[in-house]
Amino acid sequence: MVADTVSAVASARPQIRIKGVVKSYAGRVVVNIDDTVLGASPIEGLIGPNGAGKTTLMRLIMHSTGLDRGTISLLPPTGGEVVLSNQSSNRMAHHGVVKSNQVIMDFDRLTILDSLLLAAAEGAYEQPHRIFSEKTVYKRHKDEIRHYLDFFGFADPTAFALSAGEKKLLDIVRCLLLKPTFLLLDEPTAGLPEDLTDKVMTVVRELAAAGTSVVIVEHDLNVIWNLCDEVLFMAEGSMILRGDPQSIRSHRTVVEKYLGEGHV
Amino acid sequence: MTFDWLDSFLITGLFSVVMVTGLALLLHLQLGLTRIANFGVVGFWGIGMYVFGVLYVKVDWSFGDPYQFLVCAVIATLVSGLAGLLVGWLIADLDTDGVLVVTLGFATAVQLVATAQDDITGGARGMGGLDFPFDIGKVKDNELLWLSITTAVVAAILFYVWRVHRSPYGRHLIAVGANERLARSLGKSTSRTKLWLFVIASAAMGLLGAMNGVMVRFLDIGNLGIDITLAAMAGLILGGTARVWGAVVGVFLTVGVFDIVIQSYLPLPREWYTQAIPVMREAIFGLTLIIVLLFRPYGLLGDMRRDTLMRKIHGR
Numbered sequence: 001m002v003a004d005t006v007s008a009v010a011s012a013r014p015q016i017r018i019k020g021v022v023k024s025y026a027g028r029v030v031v032n033i034d035d036t037v038l039g040a041s042p043i044e045g046l047i048g049p050n051g052a053g054k055t056t057l058m059r060l061i062m063h064s065t066g067l068d069r070g071t072i073s074l075l076p077p078t079g080g081e082v083v084l085s086n087q088s089s090n091r092m093a094h095h096g097v098v099k100s101n102q103v104i105m106d107f108d109r110l111t112i113l114d115s116l117l118l119a120a121a122e123g124a125y126e127q128p129h130r131i132f133s134e135k136t137v138y139k140r141h142k143d144e145i146r147h148y149l150d151f152f153g154f155a156d157p158t159a160f161a162l163s164a165g166e167k168k169l170l171d172i173v174r175c176l177l178l179k180p181t182f183l184l185l186d187e188p189t190a191g192l193p194e195d196l197t198d199k200v201m202t203v204v205r206e207l208a209a210a211g212t213s214v215v216i217v218e219h220d221l222n223v224i225w226n227l228c229d230e231v232l233f234m235a236e237g238s239m240i241l242r243g244d245p246q247s248i249r250s251h252r253t254v255v256e257k258y259l260g261e262g263h264v
Numbered sequence: 265m266t267f268d269w270l271d272s273f274l275i276t277g278l279f280s281v282v283m284v285t286g287l288a289l290l291l292h293l294q295l296g297l298t299r300i301a302n303f304g305v306v307g308f309w310g311i312g313m314y315v316f317g318v319l320y321v322k323v324d325w326s327f328g329d330p331y332q333f334l335v336c337a338v339i340a341t342l343v344s345g346l347a348g349l350l351v352g353w354l355i356a357d358l359d360t361d362g363v364l365v366v367t368l369g370f371a372t373a374v375q376l377v378a379t380a381q382d383d384i385t386g387g388a389r390g391m392g393g394l395d396f397p398f399d400i401g402k403v404k405d406n407e408l409l410w411l412s413i414t415t416a417v418v419a420a421i422l423f424y425v426w427r428v429h430r431s432p433y434g435r436h437l438i439a440v441g442a443n444e445r446l447a448r449s450l451g452k453s454t455s456r457t458k459l460w461l462f463v464i465a466s467a468a469m470g471l472l473g474a475m476n477g478v479m480v481r482f483l484d485i486g487n488l489g490i491d492i493t494l495a496a497m498a499g500l501i502l503g504g505t506a507r508v509w510g511a512v513v514g515v516f517l518t519v520g521v522f523d524i525v526i527q528s529y530l531p532l533p534r535e536w537y538t539q540a541i542p543v544m545r546e547a548i549f550g551l552t553l554i555i556v557l558l559f560r561p562y563g564l565l566g567d568m569r570r571d572t573l574m575r576k577i578h579g580r
Contacts, residue, residue, distance in 0.1 A: 088448075093449070105443060105445070106443070108443075109568060110435065110438060110442065111574050117432065117435065121432045158575045160571060
């Protein structure tokens with residue numbers, strides 16, 4: 001059950017190997033992981049108390065924060081290895097590694113439709129000389145965009161996302177339009193009403209069934225217990241435990257450090 | 265058709281309006297969409313003007329106009345684009361303060377080099393010998409034709425900018441300006457985007473500089489001061505940095521009103537024209553910037569309306 005001994009065996013879905021990774025701020029180590037593989041199961045939950053290093057680990061994987069040492073690699077199902085920690089953050093999406101944002105982030109001047117077309121548009125259409133390609137991009141992606149807009153119930157896609165919930169959903173749909181092979185979700189349902197939380201969970205299940213590896217950080221533990229095939233428990237920057245939801249939920253260490261006695 | 269009502273003052277004033285409108289439109293792509301505060305407009309414009317002028321006057325070409333003009337203008341445009349590549353590379357990952365310092369420093373460096381290399385540029389003495397690439401008769405006729413050609417070039421820039429707003433490229437620029445980190449997480453290479461934007465805008469500024477050299481026919485390092493950058497910036501901010509027509513409206517209300525109405529038609533004392541008016545112009549433009557930023561930060565036309573535009577393009 002101890003994560004450090006997990007080996008990186010090639011599987012049918014992509015995995016991320018985290019090896020010897022250390023990150024510290026002002027001398028305080030916030031992430032220290034010897035050897036762990038994410039994506040061994042279709043949907044993995046990453047839990048732990050505040051300050052455990054979950055969000056920092058996500059940022060390290062996406063290289064939006066630099067490592068002090070160690071390597072983070074993508075192991076595609078076809079074999080080989082892509083060292084993510086050598087890549088610039090914008091290259092992650094090209095390798096299929098996509099992350100939703102914990103803090104609400106949006107493009108304040110772009111409408112919902114703009115934002116989704118931006119995510120879906122191929123780089124070739126975003127060149128300075130392609131000033132007549134808007135209709136082409138729209139035609140190529142309107143069906144998938146319409147699918148998500150209808151599914152999540154966006155009333156007017158040509159308007160701006162105003163509420164925090166709408167922006168959160170928009171962030172998730174942007175990630176989906178990037179067609180991730182490895183999706184990291186950082187508190188995706190925070191601030192969402194129950195019906196939309198259910199819809200997000202449905203989409204995540206469908207995505208995982210189609211071959212995408214999903215790692216989800218979530219404080220709503222019902223989401224974790226109901227959605228995940230495997231749960232990883234992090235504390236004080238280290239990966240302490242991994243196992244099926246039931247075993248993690250009742251594990252003494254998790255109860256003591258995180259859940260509390262009344263939870264089980 | 266006669267153009268007797270168009271005197272030399274008015275042609276010069278109109279040329280100035282057209283020229284600054286072109287620069288403000290290019291600045292709109294950088295500042296209005298991508299939120300890159302380029303205070304080095306005059307540097308790229310000046311490189312275009314001086315490279316063109318030096319090549320046109322100092323090189324002994326085996327062919328005459330209009331080919332001489334075309335070759336010199338193309339080289340000047342390319343050199344300005346290369347300068348844009350260098351400056352764009354320097355500022356690609358800098359914050360607003362860094363961009364401000366680098367672009368201002370670049371413009372100052374261009375002026376200093378033009379002054380110091382006086383054996384090539386004429387330095388403080390200036391350099392004559394430039395001319396129109398055609399001769400259709402009187403100077404006024406040539407000036408009028410050149411004004412028309414320059415207006416056509418600026419209209420083409422206006423059309424390009426208008427199309428950019430309606431293209432995935434424009435959306436990409438707006439995203440980079442609004443939230444660069446988020447754009448990067450969507451796989452967008454924001455540094456490369458900013459770099460190419462600088463190359464293209466700088467090259468176009470250089471072309472406008474070369475065209476200005478033809479009109480003035482005398483290169484003076486006094487043209488490489490902050491005036492032209494300030495005029496483009498003041499016009500754009502007054503009209504609205506985020507709107508396509510903001511540059512056009514703003515420049516007409518600033519440069520147009522000052523260079524045409526005040527300079528040409530107000531009965532000002534003759535001695536003011538050498539010293540007082542240029543200083544007044546800079547002071548008024550600076551004051552305009554302060555007032556607009558304080559009371560109407562999005563300018564007269566307001567912020568961009570992507571919701572209206574999206575409905576127009578794709579329906580509801």
